[in-house]
Amino acid sequence: MDTLMRQWNLLTLVPRLPAKKTTVRLRDELEERGYPTTLRTVQRDLEKLESEFQLSSDGNRPAGWFWPRDAVQFDIPGMSPYAALVFKMVRRHLGRLLPEACLDLLAPYFRQGDKILADIEPQPLATWPDRVAVLSRTQPLQPPLIDSQVLFAVYDGLLHGRQLSIAYRRRGEDQAQERIVNPLGIVVVDQTHYLVATFWHYTDLKQLAIHRIETAQVLDTAALTPEDFDLQTYVDSGAFGYPEGEELLSLRALFAPDPARQFEETPLSAEQKLSEQADGRILLEAQVRDTAQLRWWLQGFGAQVEILGPPGLREEFAEQIRQLAARYGCLFLR
Known part of the structure; x- marks a missing residue:
């Protein structure tokens, strides 16, 4: 039983390409898991497992052991249909957010999940991904390449x-x-x-x-x-909001009625206040962090928002408007 458990743990410690591990490191990690053994025993185990599974080494000295990129993924117990569904949803909805290296790492799970969902009867789990869509309100950008x-x-x-x-x-x-x-x-x-x-x-x-x-x-x-x-x-x-200051801002801003409705369901802060004004606009008052992200978010509302306070933030927006007016050749009166 000890040999079986040692070899099973050894299989789980070997990484998938492009990562590799030497025999010395595998021996040390086995010991950390409670399976102390000799370097020679690990070498014999690897050679035996290599003939039965898809393990490979690079032939260097010391050798680096790895699973090939396309090696079949196996687990005990095997992947359930619900786990297969999770992997399918991850690939569909997080694929654009994950770097290629992450997707390569998960590829064997994706393939196994697809096979499991294709074989199950009846098919409600298999068709679930076609009944869910996720959208982002931000302008989508291509992810940068990561080595x-x-x-x-x-x-x-x-x-x-x-x-x-x-x-x-x-x-x-x-x-x-x-x-x-x-x-x-x-x-x-x-x-x-x-x-x-x-x-x-x-x-x-x-x-x-x-x-x-x-x-x-x-x-x-x-x-x-x-x-x-x-x-x-x-x-x-x-x-990660790019702080502009350490103190909270007491934001006071007038919003057009349509964009202001979102704050009734998704408040800007826990203690925000909304009040309708005589001209129909909605006054939003909230304590918020002083960040560049806050400014970018407010700028996205364009002419549908007017910053009332704090005075420094209002002046920032006024100066931006003056600069934009000059850039677009518009007459601007103070």
């Missing part, structure tokens, strides 16, 4: 709490700079994947667009995590 080797290294470092040595090219720069980073979490904003991390021994948090990481290598050194860091708390703080 699959980089993505696997980032995931691996994050999963095992290890530092990464990366070459990162900031926006607008031609050359990438070498950095040692402590990976703390991944945040997906629209089409862009960000790595939340710190540099070297510093504690200030950075947001690194993963598609701008040109190379990444997992190091043996443990990642340093700032005390009391929590990814969800960091996201909820508005860090």
Whole structure:
């Protein structure tokens, strides 16, 4: 039984291409799971399993072991029809949000799920995806290309709490700079994947667009995590809204009746107030974070919104209108 469990765990530890693992690393990870063994035993196990399954090695010294990209996915217990439906929905509705490397990783599950749904009778689960549609109100953009080797290294470092040595090219720069980073979490904003991390021994948090990481290598050194860091708390703080200030804004804005109706069902904040004015417009009052994202959102309403306060925000919008008027050749009176 011990041999069976060791070999089964070994099969689950071998990654799918483009990732690979050496025999030494597989031995160490088996020991972490409670199956201590020798390097020679792991080598014999791999050679035996290679003849029975689709395992492969690259022939290097030390050899890197992997599952081919098109290897059949198998699990115990097998995938249920409901799990197959979930994978089909993920591919359909999250496909444009996920980088190619993620889709490649999930491809065997997608194929297995399609086969299971095609074989079941009756067919209500198989036809469910055709009865659900998801739309976004934002202008769709194509996701940036992410190097699959980089993505696997980032995931691996994050999963095992290890530092990464990366070459990162900031926006607008031609050359990438070498950095040692402590990976703390991944945040997906629209089409862009960000790595939340710190540099070297510093504690200030950075947001690194993963598609701008040109190379990444997992190091043996443990990642340093700032005390009391929590990814969800960091996201909820508005860090990805591009903060303009630390204090909350007391927003007062007049909206045309049609766009204002959405705030009755989807409030801007928990304590917002709506009141109809004499001219028919709706006054919205709410405490909101002072972010660039708030400004972009308000700008999207165009002439259907008038900012009343705070005064500084109103002046920002007035100055933008003056600049637009000049750019479009319109006469503007103060």
